[in-house]
Amino acid sequence: MLNPNIISLPRQGASFYITEWMKTLLWKYYFWAVLALDLVSFIMPYERRVWEMVDMGFFLVALAGLFGFCWKKQLVARLFWRIFFAAFLCWIPVYFFVFPPASVQADIGKASPVAVFALAAVTIALHVPMFAGLFLYGFGRGEIWEGSC
Numbered sequence: 001m002l003n004p005n006i007i008s009l010p011r012q013g014a015s016f017y018i019t020e021w022m023k024t025l026l027w028k029y030y031f032w033a034v035l036a037l038d039l040v041s042f043i044m045p046y047e048r049r050v051w052e053m054v055d056m057g058f059f060l061v062a063l064a065g066l067f068g069f070c071w072k073k074q075l076v077a078r079l080f081w082r083i084f085f086a087a088f089l090c091w092i093p094v095y096f097f098v099f100p101p102a103s104v105q106a107d108i109g110k111a112s113p114v115a116v117f118a119l120a121a122v123t124i125a126l127h128v129p130m131f132a133g134l135f136l137y138g139f140g141r142g143e144i145w146e147g148s149c
Contacts, residue, residue: 027070030129035063037126051099058091066130069137072144081138089131096120 038059048056061084068075075081096119137144 031066031070055095058088062088062130065134065137069133074144078145085134085138
């Protein structure tokens with residue numbers, strides 16, 4: 001007769017580990033998709049203005065943070081990611097509503113408020129998971145930052 005105490009599952013059960021593995025995998029797929037979309041937008045042939053270069057810098061740093069979150073790597077300091085998250089969250093509306101992207105102006109001639117709002121809505125919707133990942137990376141209680149502030 002087998003002793004039922006020989007095989008003991010963790011308290012959460014096996015399904016907990018499967019869902020955690022799937023979440024991690026989905027985050028990694030999201031990272032690669034955002035990287036591909038951002039690379040395509042960066043190589044588009046239009047004249048870049050100063051604030052578009054600033055936006056490119058923000059997105060490259062955000063991608064680095066998303067990489068650190070997806071692969072559970074410490075990049076820079078946790079305080080940096082907390083400050084960057086707030087700055088990045090403030091930058092996106094400023095970029096779209098104060099400095100309309102040149103791609104919108106090139107397609108329309110003069111930036112239509114409807115076109116800028118539509119582009120901003122789609123871009124923000126696609127980047128909501130990035131905001132969530134950066135927030136969890138900077139403010140979350142994960143094993144990534146154990147032993148640091």
